[in-house]
Amino acid sequence: MGWMRIGCLSRPLPGLFAKLGFTIGSYPSGFFIIPLLVTAVLGGGFVFLHERQDNDLERQFTPIKGPSKAARDFVRENFPYDDSMFSEDRLYGRGYFASFIAVSTSGRNVLEEHVYQDIFRLNNRILNIKVSNQTLGLNELCAKVDGKCFTNAILEMMSSNETVINYPMQTYGSTLVFMGSVLGGVVTDANSIVKSAQAVKLFYYLEDQESMAEDLRSWLRRFKELMMDSTNETNIDVSYYTSKSKQGEIDSHTTDGFPLFLITYACAIGFSVISCLRADNVRNKVWVAVFGVLSAGLAVLSSFGFLLYIGVPFVITVANSPFIILGIGLNNMFILVSDWEHTNLMDPVPKRLAHTYKEAIMSITITVLTDILKFSIGIKSDFPSMQSFCLYTCASIIFCYCYTITFFGAFLALNGRREASNRHWLTCMRIPTDTSDHYCDLYNSCCVGGDTTVDKKSPASHFFKDYYGPFLIKPLIKGAVIFLYVTYLTISIYGCFHVQQGIELRDLAADNSHVTRFNRKDRQYFSDYGPSVMVIVEDTFPYWDKQMRLNLQVCVEDFKRAQFVDSNLYTSWLESYLAYGQERGLNLEDKYVFLENLFPFFDLFPLFKQDVNITDDAIHASRIFIRTVDINNASKELSMFNSLKSIAGRCSVASLSIYHQDFIFYDQYGVVVSSTIKNVFVITAAMLLVSFLLIPDPLCSLWVTCSIGSVTVGVTGFMAFWNITLDSISMIIYTACIGFTVDFSAHMSYAFICSKKPNPDDKVVEAISNLGYPIVQGALSTILGASVLAISEFHTFRTFFKLYFLVMFFGMVHGLVFIPVVLTLFTCSSQKSKNKEDISTISK
Numbered sequence: 034m035g036w037m038r039i040g041c042l043s044r045p046l047p048g049l050f051a052k053l054g055f056t057i058g059s060y061p062s063g064f065f066i067i068p069l070l071v072t073a074v075l076g077g078g079f080v081f082l083h084e085r086q087d088n089d090l091e092r093q094f095t096p097i098k099g100p101s102k103a104a105r106d107f108v109r110e111n112f113p114y115d116d117s118m119f120s121e122d123r124l125y126g127r128g129y130f131a132s133f134i135a136v137s138t139s140g141r142n143v144l145e146e147h148v149y150q151d152i153f154r155l156n157n158r159i160l161n162i163k164v165s166n167q168t169l170g171l172n173e174l175c176a177k178v179d180g181k182c183f184t185n186a187i188l189e190m191m192s193s194n195e196t197v198i199n200y201p202m203q204t205y206g207s208t209l210v211f212m213g214s215v216l217g218g219v220v221t222d223a224n225s226i227v228k229s230a231q232a233v234k235l236f237y238y239l240e241d242q243e244s245m246a247e248d249l250r251s252w253l254r255r256f257k258e259l260m261m262d263s264t265n266e267t268n269i270d271v272s273y274y275t276s277k278s279k280q281g282e283i284d285s286h287t288t289d290g291f292p293l294f295l296i297t298y299a300c301a302i303g304f305s306v307i308s309c310l311r312a313d314n315v316r317n318k319v320w321v322a323v324f325g326v327l328s329a330g331l332a333v334l335s336s337f338g339f340l341l342y343i344g345v346p347f348v349i350t351v352a353n354s355p356f357i358i359l360g361i362g363l364n365n366m367f368i369l370v371s372d373w374e375h376t377n378l379m380d381p382v383p384k385r386l387a388h389t390y391k392e393a394i395m396s397i398t399i400t401v402l403t404d405i406l407k408f409s410i411g412i413k414s415d416f417p418s419m420q421s422f423c424l425y426t427c428a429s430i431i432f433c434y435c436y437t438i439t440f441f442g443a444f445l446a447l448n449g450r451r452e453a454s455n456r457h458w459l460t461c462m463r464i465p466t467d468t469s470d471h472y473c474d475l476y477n478s479c480c481v482g483g484d485t486t487v488d489k490k491s492p493a494s495h496f497f498k499d500y501y502g503p504f505l506i507k508p509l510i511k512g513a514v515i516f517l518y519v520t521y522l523t524i525s526i527y528g529c530f531h532v533q534q535g536i537e538l539r540d541l542a543a544d545n546s547h548v549t550r551f552n553r554k555d556r557q558y559f560s561d562y563g564p565s566v567m568v569i570v571e572d573t574f575p576y577w578d579k580q581m582r583l584n585l586q587v588c589v590e591d592f593k594r595a596q597f598v599d600s601n602l603y604t605s606w607l608e609s610y611l612a613y614g615q616e617r618g619l620n621l622e623d624k625y626v627f628l629e630n631l632f633p634f635f636d637l638f639p640l641f642k643q644d645v646n647i648t649d650d651a652i653h654a655s656r657i658f659i660r661t662v663d664i665n666n667a668s669k670e671l672s673m674f675n676s677l678k679s680i681a682g683r684c685s686v687a688s689l690s691i692y693h694q695d696f697i698f699y700d701q702y703g704v705v706v707s708s709t710i711k712n713v714f715v716i717t718a719a720m721l722l723v724s725f726l727l728i729p730d731p732l733c734s735l736w737v738t739c740s741i742g743s744v745t746v747g748v749t750g751f752m753a754f755w756n757i758t759l760d761s762i763s764m765i766i767y768t769a770c771i772g773f774t775v776d777f778s779a780h781m782s783y784a785f786i787c788s789k790k791p792n793p794d795d796k797v798v799e800a801i802s803n804l805g806y807p808i809v810q811g812a813l814s815t816i817l818g819a820s821v822l823a824i825s826e827f828h829t830f831r832t833f834f835k836l837y838f839l840v841m842f843f844g845m846v847h848g849l850v851f852i853p854v855v856l857t858l859f860t861c862s863s864q865k866s867k868n869k870e871d872i873s874t875i876s877k
Contacts, residue, residue, distance in 0.1 A: 047392075057442045095700055118179070120640055128176075129239035131276070134272045135155070137231065137268060137269060148269060155271065162255045199226055211660075217561075232554065239253075272554045293825060314480065325362065325366030325369075326359070328366070331440065337429070351421055356819050357429075367808075372392045408426050457482070511857070556666070562661070565660050573652065595673075606657065713745055740848075762832065778847050780848065781800055796856075797857050812845035
């Protein structure tokens with residue numbers, strides 16, 4: 034089958050690209066204007082930007098079919114929530130609530146009178162918040178227990194000098210109150226009595242009724258306004274949070290990347306202009322650099338506008354896409370400019386552009402095809418946020434490729450016409466080619482140029498040809514490079530085993546936001562105890578059967594013995610019922626007695642009624658609660674989550690599952706690693722396929738593919754050294770950036786294959802001479818452009834910069850150092866292949 038032959042597409046495509054280049058060179062105006070008109074039309078899609086924004090945390094940043102979502106559906110179906118008996122532990126989700134943490138400004142005990150009096154005053158101001166024309170307050174909107182508002186019992190304990198507060202459980206009236214979530218930085222005596230505390234956390238839960246949603250949101254907004262005015266209390270430092278804070282924070286900052294994008298483009302233009310400066314006033318490529326960057330910008334406007342027109346959601350992760358497109362556009366521009374400068378100055382513009390396209394577009398096509406294939410696969414991701422990101426990026430790459438060929442190519446031709454008519458780069462006025470004694474030195478330096486006898490290569494190209502290339506092929510240097518590569522690979526592999534998983538939810542907010550401040554205080558003072566986790570028996574179980582019950586108890590004891598669980602803090606309807614039956618002398622091993630006495634038991638303990646699904650003389654599902662401890666970072670959250678899932682899976686007598694509303698976000702850990710590995714393999718396979726089709730040398734195709742794995746290992750390993758955790762956000766960025774590891778190696782390998790030099794060393798020197806400077810230009814310009822993200826107040830953008838920097842730096846090192854040495858040592862290029870006329874060559 035001919036289509037499967039190695040490099041089968043490398044024969045007809047260069048000729049087609051040459052014809053396209055000749056056509057564009059002959060009629061550049063149309064190819065220049067049409068992309069501008071298309072962008073003007075498609076850019077109108079940005080009017081829909083606001084209504085297309087979709088940053089719902091759960092919908093966008095959690096797996097579509099996460100196990101915890103299924104567990105929540107089971108809980109909602111089997112344990113209907115009783116609004117009249119509020120219980121934080123039994124909530125399906127977060128509901129509506131507000132909270133604040135008060136820390137003593139002097140670092141002293143918050144239980145001291147002058148400190149807690151400030152807390153009382155702030156609490157009273159919160160209780161007086163009114164909405165709906167001052168008719169509704171917290172008393173009307175609060176979550177209720179037996180008709181009364183759920184209150185902060187700690188306030189009454191603090192105000193009573195006679196109350197002795199036990200930690201972590203305190204008897205308050207007829208109930209036990211868990212103090213671990215309201216007192217932080219606690220110091221106790223030998224009897225677990227609180228001596229001092231550094232922080233107090235108060236909660237204000239609202240009734241979760243959709244009919245009152247507008248009033249509830251209004252109350253939360255008024256709470257936020259009040260807390261913003263309360264940050265300068267005398268004796269306490271206040272941090273606040275509401276159930277809508279994190280979502281509101283992300284919604285309000287979705288487009289914050291656009292100003293950074295503009296700064297990045299300005300930096301890219303500046304660097305590109307500097308790198309394209311020439312001493313010759315005619316050959317100067319200043320405007321070429323500007324329009325090369327502009328081409329990438331037009332691609333972003335067109336693709337984004339088009340997708341906004343057709344209703345594709347705009348997620349905050351999409352804001353990273355323009356920076357990637359800028360990198361692609363700059364690489365394409367520098368390669369085209371480099372090949373243009375290697376054409377014959379005396380040839381007409383259409384012929385020069387035809388030769389440029391024949392050499393450069395083939396190399397660009399290799400990388401573009403792999404990028405499109407990669408992002409097309411990402412559209413099927415488990416994360417909707419990645420689906421949107423891949424859609425926008427894939428469309429942008431297609432537009433960038435088309436605009437590079439049409440818009441930028443047309444401008445290159447127009448600029449070539451200016452050069453051919455010997456016009457000044459700035460004024461477009463005809464200027465003399467030779468200096469004259471009749472004019473001053475300033476005039477001769479600024480207004481003379483266009484001498485066709487000068488070497489058209491830049492000084493940087495001379496450096497790569499005359500110094501760097503010959504230096505790299507020396508036997509001793511090759512050995513040093515191999516040693517350096519082994520060292521790099523060893524360090525990278527070591528780092529791969531130390532990459533951490535986990536996402537701090539505060540990382541989705543700005544550094545200076547109230548969300549971030551609250552979560553930091555929460556981690557600092559309230560990490561001794563974690564969430565209360567439901568352990569759910571999902572199938573019908575004979576709880577009256579003693580042996581079966583004992584077997585189930587063994588499974589429960591496994592949970593209590595877990596590393597992140599306090600064995601003394603748990604809530605079990607079954608144990609309470611057995612104690613109830615023992616006190617009354619009931620034979621609870623009899624099914625009829627067991628079921629008959631449940632309802633009197635529920636009358637005494639109404640909260641337990643929500644923990645048992647009893648229908649038709651059978652208990653179809655039930656749940657108990659365990660208290661987790663020592664959860665002070667995302668890594669421990671992951672360990673706790675995996676540990677509890679493992680214990681649930683080991684129970685042989687019943688089908689168990691675990692649930693807490695935060696577990697919806699923990700589900701990402703189960704797919705992040707597998708998705709990342711799958712994406713890397715897809716990228717590698719796509720690169721291998723494209724290389725075999727477009728590069729006429731199987732071994733070189735293999736080295737290009739191997740470079741992906743090499744750079745991937747390096748980036749992954751150095752993630753650990755740069756404190757980058759692997760989570761749903763970094764996975765998107767990681768996958769996107771890894772796709773560009775191939776660019777420099779593919780360009781260098783293709784140039785190596787196309788060279789007609791007699792031996793591998795000479796071929797490498799020529800390839801480096803032609804592509805060394807464009808590779809450095811592309812890498813440095815994109816790193817410089819993305820460096821503005823390093824100072825962003827958003828963790829997402831900083832992570833993008835770190836990963837992008839690693840990919841570009843390691844990719845550049847592979848393209849300029851490792852791959853050239855490998856090609857000289859291991860290549861199967863034959864004399865026959867070197868002499869084929871249909872293989873594109875790079876002009877000397």
